Amino acid sequence: MAVVVTRDRPALLVQCLRAVLAQERRPDLVLVVDNASGPETALALAGVPGVTRLRSERNLGGAGGFRAGIEAALEAGADWVWLMDDDGRPETPACLGALLGTAAEHGADLVGPLVVDADRRDRLSFPVRIAGRTLFGVDEVAARGVLPGFAHLFNGALVAAPLFHRIGLPDPRFFIRGDEVEFLFRTRAHGGRVVLDTAARFLHPGSEHEIFPIMRGMFYAVVPGDEFKRRHQFRNRGYIFRTYGMWGWLAADVVRYGWYYLVCRRADLRGFGRWAAATLEGVGGRFMRDGPAPGRPAPSAPSPPAPPA
Secondary structure, eight states: OEEEEESSOHHHHHHHHHHHHTOSSOOSOEEEEEESOOHHHHHHHHTSTTOEEEEESSOOHHHHHHHHHHHHHHHTTOSEEEEEETTOEESSTTHHHHHHHHHHHHTOSEEEEEEEESSOTTEEEEEEEETTEEEEEHHHHHTTOEEETOOOSSSSEEEEHHHHHHHOOOOGGGOSSSHHHHHHHHHHHTTOOEEEEEEEEEEEOOOGGGEEEETTTTEEEEOOSSHHHHHHHHHHHHHHHHHTTOHHHHHHHHHHHHHIIIIITTSOHHHHHHHHHHHHHHHHTGGGGSOOOOOOOOBOOOOOOOOOO
């Protein structure tokens, strides 16, 4: 079953759903989690037959949206859940079938496709770090075949239902940024088998505008363009470091963002202070005690089937 999380991007949502419904191995059910979108989303979905909409009256964020969709898919009897945001889409109709085949061949609990920049097909949407190198080119990663231990979630990732039963669902308290990273680390910590199928491709907007080289390109700092996303990313990243004992990574971030704000940004003390405050909030884990996880929205009726050609 496929789960697509959306909020106020009806044109992109329709493009995504058409690619999902065009799969040679078509999902048994397509669930769209509508994160408190305006009426344009419902109007757009009316033109896409065979889709079930889960409407939330408040924005659950990506983390809460995926959790809600996964819960609904599991209740409907899903064996596998194919996860994506509305701004991504499978590149070809063979994508889901390829992921299922790779999962069976490698005994994987989680299979991710290669996430490619939708506007520059020779570049990755998100870089991959292999053997101490940060790789941005599609060809240099694809040449390595199936890679164990890593995938970019939740952009077209295929997850086995028993994995959710074993380790739980995405944590909605992350809201945005980091929920997918935490789920990946949690999967690996519980012995789940993760593989990246570089032959299966998933298109997504590039992240180049958020990635800044430091130390002459030896490392990179990821800095979102608005303060809301920055705070959530830095906070959630700090929590992940604490939860999984990644103190070396935290130390590296002190250097990484210290260099970015104090050298690249020429003594941006305010920016560095905001990074430090958000990161320390995450390390302290206070935001994870804010209250219970939100419930799942109720499903609306599925769209009617397509008329015969």
